[in-house]
Amino acid sequence: MERFEITQKINTIFVDVLDNEDIVITENTIANDVEEWDSLTHIQLVVAIEKYFKIRFTSKEIQSWNDVSEMITCIQEKGI
Amino acid sequence: MENTTQPLLFLNDILKEINKKDKLHFKRINSNIINVKKNFPLEFEELLDLVFNYYNFVHLSPNQISNDYLKMINDYRIDGLYFYKHGKYRCENQQMAYKNVYSNSEIMSYYMNALLISQILWKHHFNIYMYFQSQLKVLFNNSEKLKVLDVGPGHGFFSYLVKKNFTQYEKMDLVDISETSLLMTKKIIGYDEDKIKYFNKDIFLFDETNKYDFIVLGEILEHLDNPKEILLKLANLLNKDGMFWITTPTNSPAIDHVYLFNNKEEVLELVKSAGLEIVDSKSFIAEDVDEETANKKRITNLVGLFCKKK
Numbered sequence: 247m248e249r250f251e252i253t254q255k256i257n258t259i260f261v262d263v264l265d266n267e268d269i270v271i272t273e274n275t276i277a278n279d280v281e282e283w284d285s286l287t288h289i290q291l292v293v294a295i296e297k298y299f300k301i302r303f304t305s306k307e308i309q310s311w312n313d314v315s316e317m318i319t320c321i322q323e324k325g326i
Numbered sequence: 327m328e329n330t331t332q333p334l335l336f337l338n339d340i341l342k343e344i345n346k347k348d349k350l351h352f353k354r355i356n357s358n359i360i361n362v363k364k365n366f367p368l369e370f371e372e373l374l375d376l377v378f379n380y381y382n383f384v385h386l387s388p389n390q391i392s393n394d395y396l397k398m399i400n401d402y403r404i405d406g407l408y409f410y411k412h413g414k415y416r417c418e419n420q421q422m423a424y425k426n427v428y429s430n431s432e433i434m435s436y437y438m439n440a441l442l443i444s445q446i447l448w449k450h451h452f453n454i455y456m457y458f459q460s461q462l463k464v465l466f467n468n469s470e471k472l473k474v475l476d477v478g479p480g481h482g483f484f485s486y487l488v489k490k491n492f493t494q495y496e497k498m499d500l501v502d503i504s505e506t507s508l509l510m511t512k513k514i515i516g517y518d519e520d521k522i523k524y525f526n527k528d529i530f531l532f533d534e535t536n537k538y539d540f541i542v543l544g545e546i547l548e549h550l551d552n553p554k555e556i557l558l559k560l561a562n563l564l565n566k567d568g569m570f571w572i573t574t575p576t577n578s579p580a581i582d583h584v585y586l587f588n589n590k591e592e593v594l595e596l597v598k599s600a601g602l603e604i605v606d607s608k609s610f611i612a613e614d615v616d617e618e619t620a621n622k623k624r625i626t627n628l629v630g631l632f633c634k635k636k
């Protein structure tokens with residue numbers, strides 16, 4: 247899948263999990279840009295992303311993400 | 327900077343380390359602390375002092391503390407992933423918790439060090455002390471000669487507040503299954519001639535028969551296979567007019583959490599089913615959301631309640 251396409255899917259997931267329709271995610275978004283994105287919601291985001299793409303991350307992988315770009319790269323590495 | 331005290335500087339160093347090592351998590355606790363400090367400046371410093379003195383006593387540096395704390399956060403991440411995926415806690419029973427956690431001094435050591443700092447870093451932890459303290463003053467007369475039992479005291483902050491507010495207390499017994507944990511309690515509460523006694527025991531093997539006026543059961547129920555059992559046992563140790571203080575979190579995945587409460591009502595129901603009557607209760611939610619949202623999104627609600635025998 248193209249990075250752009252993944253970004254769009256992720257956007258839907260962020261809006262849904264963080265309960266905020268105004269969230270706009272781009273490839274350049276970092277955690278500090280999204281107020282509700284913290285270590286707790288992060289886990290909920292990861293579980294939703296895993297479910298949607300039918301993939302699995304290790305806790306090491308998700309620990310290091312601080313921005314959307316890293317997220318996308320990791321999703322692509324899973325063959326998406 | 328001039329009137330910044332040593333404990334505050336120490337805390338800032340810990341926060342700096344956390345920020346360096348886990349930005350997402352720093353973001354979460356930093357907003358917590360700003361709020362707590364603003365709402366309870368004096369009380370915050372008082373509890374911070376306790377934490378600071380303990381770490382000083384055991385010679386832990388801000389760097390080590392941040393590492394211990396982030397180990398716990400990493401454990402939460404793993405258990406959280408499991409919980410949000412499967413809707414249940416990963417640790418299946420009490421025995422597994424004992425084997426994997428309480429009996430393992432290495433894990434217990436970073437876990438207790440981490441839990442200690444979380445008492446002031448997490449607003450639901452901190453705020454529950456403020457509620458506890460203000461309710462104590464309403465429910466008891468400060469000259470009462472209380473006989474107190476604290477089950478699984480850990481850091482012992484609840485008993486610390488009882489001791490501070492009820493200087494006339496008659497005795498205080500503290501029972502904990504973990505030796506590591508009890509060492510921390512001893513450092514924080516200290517001794518008071520023979521009024522304070524520590525027991526390194528499983529509460530189910532605690533064979534005291536004299537009754538107490540006040541029993542503290544802070545964050546224990548979620549660690550047990552059958553939480554009703556302990557309530558029944560402790561109710562037997564409570565004076566006719568005695569009071570219980572119970573806290574337990576809903577939706578709170580952790581390495582040693584076994585019993586899942588899905589919402590506050592389930593906690594209250596359990597307490598009532600043990601023949602106890604709720605005197606007052608309050609929710610402390612880990613995020614800035616209302617209770618309904620917390621239940622729906624499975625966000626931790628730390629429930630605190632006072633109850634007595636019917």
Ligand SMILES: C[S@@+](CC[C@H](N)C(=O)[O-])C[C@H]1O[C@@H](n2cnc3c(N)ncnc32)[C@H](O)[C@@H]1O
Nearest residue numbers: 478479480501502503504507527528529544545
């Ligand atoms: C999460 S800590 C709670 C600390 C503190 N009371 C609070 O409210 O934050 C749980 C404590 O209960 C102790 N504990 C767990 N099971 C126990 C048992 N069966 N008997 C006595 N202590 C127990 C643990 O060793 C630990 O110190």
